[in-house]
Amino acid sequence: MDVSDGAPPPGPARPEFWRSPLRGPWLTAVFGLVLLFGVTVLFVTGLLSYAAYNPDLAPVNDQTPDKGWLGFYLFSWPTSPYWLYRLTQGVHVVLGVVLVPVLLGKLWSVIPKLFAWPPIRSLGQAIERLSLLLLVGGAGFEFATGLLNVQLHYIFPGSFYALHFYGAWVFIGAFAVHVSLRLPRAIRAVRAGHAAQPAAGSEEAAGLVSPRPAQPTLSRRGAVGLVGLGSLALFAVTAGQSVGGRWRRTALLAPHGGRDPGPGPNGFQINKTAGSVGIRASDIGPAWRLTVRGAGRQAVLTREELLALPQHEAALPIACVEGWSTTDQLWSGVRLTDLAALVGLGGPDGDVPHVLVESVQRGGPFGSAALRDNQVRDRRALLAVRVNGAVLSHDHGYPARVIVPGAPGVLNTKWVTRLTFGEPA
Ligand SMILES: Nc1nc2c(c(=O)[nH]1)N[C@H]1C(S)=C(S)[C@@H](COP(=O)(O)O)O[C@H]1N2
Ligand SMILES: [Mo]
Numbered sequence: 001m002d003v004s005d006g007a008p009p010p011g012p013a014r015p016e017f018w019r020s021p022l023r024g025p026w027l028t029a030v031f032g033l034v035l036l037f038g039v040t041v042l043f044v045t046g047l048l049s050y051a052a053y054n055p056d057l058a059p060v061n062d063q064t065p066d067k068g069w070l071g072f073y074l075f076s077w078p079t080s081p082y083w084l085y086r087l088t089q090g091v092h093v094v095l096g097v098v099l100v101p102v103l104l105g106k107l108w109s110v111i112p113k114l115f116a117w118p119p120i121r122s123l124g125q126a127i128e129r130l131s132l133l134l135l136v137g138g139a140g141f142e143f144a145t146g147l148l149n150v151q152l153h154y155i156f157p158g159s160f161y162a163l164h165f166y167g168a169w170v171f172i173g174a175f176a177v178h179v180s181l182r183l184p185r186a187i188r189a190v191r192a193g194h195a196a197q198p199a200a201g202s203e204e205a206a207g208l209v210s211p212r213p214a215q216p217t218l219s220r221r222g223a224v225g226l227v228g229l230g231s232l233a234l235f236a237v238t239a240g241q242s243v244g245g246r247w248r249r250t251a252l253l254a255p256h257g258g259r260d261p262g263p264g265p266n267g268f269q270i271n272k273t274a275g276s277v278g279i280r281a282s283d284i285g286p287a288w289r290l291t292v293r294g295a296g297r298q299a300v301l302t303r304e305e306l307l308a309l310p311q312h313e314a315a316l317p318i319a320c321v322e323g324w325s326t327t328d329q330l331w332s333g334v335r336l337t338d339l340a341a342l343v344g345l346g347g348p349d350g351d352v353p354h355v356l357v358e359s360v361q362r363g364g365p366f367g368s369a370a371l372r373d374n375q376v377r378d379r380r381a382l383l384a385v386r387v388n389g390a391v392l393s394h395d396h397g398y399p400a401r402v403i404v405p406g407a408p409g410v411l412n413t414k415w416v417t418r419l420t421f422g423e424p425a
Pocket of ligand 1: 272367
């Protein structure tokens with residue numbers, strides 16, 4: 001085979017190999033602009049999700065060692081509005097799922113460029129292709145790790161955070177470069193309209209237009225409509241898990257769709273059951289104690305002593321990183337500030353420090369979590385012993401579990417046995 005004259009070898013490297021009449025700047029630009037909006041929202045809600053974990057209260061919460069300056073934006077996650085994480089993470093996960101057909105459509109629309117001949121024409125073009133590798137690879141990686149985590153229920157315990165977080169920064173860097181290079185052309189293409197197909201090989205065709213187009217079986221607008229229908233269908237079978245309540249039944253694609261939490265006051269979504277994380281009856285039976293530590297003091301309470309403390313109510317949802325959430329449940333239990341007061345912390349105008357919450361659970365990444373001072377101070381932050389008027393079920397964290405307004409579900413530790421105020425590490 002002689003390629004010395006620069007002619008591409010037979011196959012996909014030849015422009016005439018690609019025959020769809022749909023491919024062209026308009027189609028690519030429409031998908032691209034949807035992704036520009038969507039990926040921006042995904043990135044922002046993703047960063048928020050990370051901030052919501054209190055990752056600087058290392059090492060219990062932070063699963064991302066050496067995040068270094070990538071954590072520059074971290075701030076203290078507020079407790080109001082109490083549905084904040086339910087909203088940001090619901091948007092993050094539902095949008096991530098809904099954008100999959102758009103991403104596939106976009107990749108399909110530019111696939112001839114993957115085989116562009118010669119593969120490397122100049123240094124500038126080589127750098128651009130490398131950035132595209134990061135762009136496409138980064139997108140694939142972020143969507144794949146996100147979907148796997150949501151669908152297969154934390155298949156990367158711990159390391160998911162690190163993978164998805166670093167991946168996001170690589171991806172968004174390549175994305176920013178790509179947008180700055182292509183946005184003007186994309187806007188021109190959309191302005192020109194769906195019917196304006198530039199001549200194959202022309203500058204404006206950008207290597208996307210087939211020089212030998214087949215007969216169309218679908219219009220370009222029809223192709224966009226089809227992808228839109230795909231997104232809509234995905235929305236219809238996932239959004240219900242973020243809305244919760246009776247809408248949950250519509251979430252056919254939700255990971256726990258088949259698992260029925262049963263009826264009654266405890267009949268709402270369960271993440272990990274007591275059995276699945278090895279909680280033994282003896283750990284949460286009559287021998288169970290709550291130890292409260294801080295300021296060099298310690299108090300040990302039986303369940304009866306905990307129930308004898310002032311009980312307060314708060315209507316709060318559980319909102320998981322996986323994108324599902326419950327509607328508001330009515331929790332009741334002891335305020336975290338009242339527990340801090342047991343060891344002499346807080347009081348009318350004293351400072352309440354952060355707290356390390358530990359469960360009876362052995363091993364696994366979710367058996368403990370640190371809460372920030374603003375979360376401890378919130379009057380709705382409880383060590384709950386009851387929900388919707390009934391004693392907590394074993395699967396919802398009996399005998400006591402944390403519930404904090406606005407926070408990710410993973411900070412709402414179940415089967416709590418120890419609270420250490422002021423020492424997160
Ligand atoms: N000890 C312990 N607490 C835990 C977990 C866990 O695995 N172990 N899972 C957390 C996560 S990720 C979520 S979303 C909530 C779910 O609470 P629920 O099962 O009562 O709905 O519990 C949190 N508390
Ligand atoms: Mo969760």
